Amino acid sequence: MRAEELNRSVQDCLKTVWLAQEWSADPVTTTGLAQRLGLSPSTVSEAVKKLTAQSLLGRTEHAGIVLTDRGRAVAVQMVRRHRILEAFLATRLGYAWDEVHEEAEVLEHAVSEKFIARVDALLGHPERDPHGDPIPRRDGTVPPATAVLLADVPPGTTAVVARVSDADPDQLRRLGEAGIRPGTELVLGEHLSRAVAVTVGGAVVEVGVLAAEAVWVRPRP
Template structure:
């Protein structure tokens, strides 16, 4: 199914379910989905019922809300559009990485698959967006989302930033100022109740809890 065959609210709902499961194994609930979409639980519950009847979602027992194969196809198309647009906005139009999410949210509903494919070629087929999230390929496959939370890494273990959550623009701006981006090499230091210390290229930075939980890292080669 092509994403453009569905209206914006359906596209957003399916994409949000997919994103909720990208970095977490927790079940997707009506309440959680409502919080992410900024809608009331009753509105979301009604939408989920309709999308289940259309074969785009299912609710298998205690597994919460789950995408069907058709629903996943649409969700992945929307995630692909969003992340390629973010890559374009940062690399070609000079947007900061804390600005691109909202712009891409608007544009992803207006562009065609042909347009997105041409952007992908123009950008050299990027595998990650500016925040390190994997960009789904045109065939629907997705590069693996790897990495553990920086907050969970023991002191003294050299790591490389793999991904930074774009949920909070203020946190992104702080991380930018601290020099922490995908590809940055870090050495975690002492963990404290309010965060942790991190060595960034020889400079020790005090990273708060919110920032430490927004960064995912992988072992340094």
Template sequence: MTGEPRSSSVEDYLKVIWTAGEWTGEPATTKAIADRLGISPSSVSQRVRRLVADGLARHESYGTVELTDEGAAVALQMVRRHRIIETFLVESLGYGWDEVHDEAEVLEHACSDRMIDALDAMLGHPTVDPHGDPIPKPGGIARTVDAVRGTDAAPGAWTVARVSDSDPEALRECARLGLVPGASIVILDPDPGGAVRCRIDGADASSIPPACASALWLVENR
């Protein structure tokens, strides 16, 4: 399929398959892809069969979905576009970090590589987007981060590495609490119901709601 035009739908599928395991390390399943895209598993299975036929993915019945080298290269190109656009919208156009995902979903298919590279240079070649997600370099090289989800973090000192952008309301609440990439957090103990008691940037102890704790990805301070 190299050299042939790709539909935005194909690009979206490849990006979702790649990002599904970016932070968890777990490969994508048709159910996870369906949940992320808001469509039926049967529709995903049909599309995945096409990706396999086009040499962009590998999939065995009832197994996980993996990208071929060609599929991963396309996925990383789209991830790079998406995250640079999000950064531009926040830093240059005054968007909130809870507003940029849907805009970037549209713009990433319309922008040329030349425009993305120009935005990247104008922004000073950022390494992460506003949510803390690494921005792949040209050519599809992605930085990995050893982090754990906030709900799985043991008591102790941590730094916020990333806040998932899947829930805009949780993003707004995290911003209100000061839970942004780079913030220091000391986890004390879990509260009943999934909340997490902690101190944020040295403030008094407070409870992080379950949705916010689940959105956080933390790196342990050593």
């Protein structure tokens, strides 16, 4: 199924279910989905019922709300559009990494698959967006997203930043100013009561607890 066959609200719902499962093993609930979409639980509950009837969503005892194969195909198309557009805005139009998400949210519904394919080729088929999230390929496969939360890494570990959540633009700005971006090497220091100390480029930076839960890293052996 092509994303263009569905309206924007359906595209957003399917994409959001996929994103909720990308970096977390927690079940996707109606309440959690409503929070992510900024809608009431009752509205989301009705939407889930309709999409289940259309064989785009389903429910399981352990995973909660899940995508069917048809639903996943649409969700991955939307994620691909979003992340390619973010890469384009950041690398070709000079947008800061804390600005691209909102622009891409609007643009992803207005462009065609042909346009996205052209932009993808123009950028050299990037595998990651500006925040380190993997960009799904045109065939629907997704590069592996293997990393662990910064907050879970023990002191003394040398790690490379793999991904930073784009959920909070202000937090992205602060982390960027501290030099914490995908590809940055850092050394984990002491876990303080309200922060994690990390060494970035020879400077010690205190990363707040909430920020440490928005940064994923790959520890070096």
